[in-house]
Amino acid sequence: MTTSQTSARPADTAGRVAAARPLRMFLALDAAVTAGNGLIYLLAAGPVGDLLDLDTGLLRGIGAFLTVYGILVAVLATRPVPAAGPTKVVIEANLLWAVASVATAVFGWFDPNTVGTVWILMQAAVVGGFAVLQINGLRRLSN
Numbered sequence: 834m835t836t837s838q839t840s841a842r843p844a845d846t847a848g849r850v851a852a853a854r855p856l857r858m859f860l861a862l863d864a865a866v867t868a869g870n871g872l873i874y875l876l877a878a879g880p881v882g883d884l885l886d887l888d889t890g891l892l893r894g895i896g897a898f899l900t901v902y903g904i905l906v907a908v909l910a911t912r913p914v915p916a917a918g919p920t921k922v923v924i925e926a927n928l929l930w931a932v933a934s935v936a937t938a939v940f941g942w943f944d945p946n947t948v949g950t951v952w953i954l955m956q957a958a959v960v961g962g963f964a965v966l967q968i969n970g971l972r973r974l975s976n
Contacts, residue, residue: 888943
């Protein structure tokens with residue numbers, strides 16, 4: 834076997850990197866929105882809690898989680914071709930978050946006010962949208 838048969842050809846690698854651009858962009862946008870939201874919850878839990886009628890401790894906990902999660906997604910987005918396994922974990926986490934958020938709003942968990950309920954549903958739509966975009970980006974990469 835020759836070296837060219839055992840290693841990826843530059844054209845193939847360049848093609849995969851190009852095919853991965855949309856997925857990387859959707860992961861990067863997800864990371865920025867998630868970490869940004871997390872930092873707002875961490876640094877402004879009082880005013881945000883007052884606006885949404887949610888407990889500041891809850892917001893700080895969610896903020897810490899979202900900040901760390903956003904950083905991890907950002908690391909994944911920096912890869913020339915994000916690995917399928919970790920990308921699927923991000924997609925599944927986003928889908929789970931979106932479903933749990935809708936359930937939170939529908940069942941009134943944490944007892945938010947109207948603004949809080951609308952916010953929860955809006956962020957569920959955004960996170961669900963990221964999941965759909967990431968699914969499509971991963972499919973494009975697989976083809």
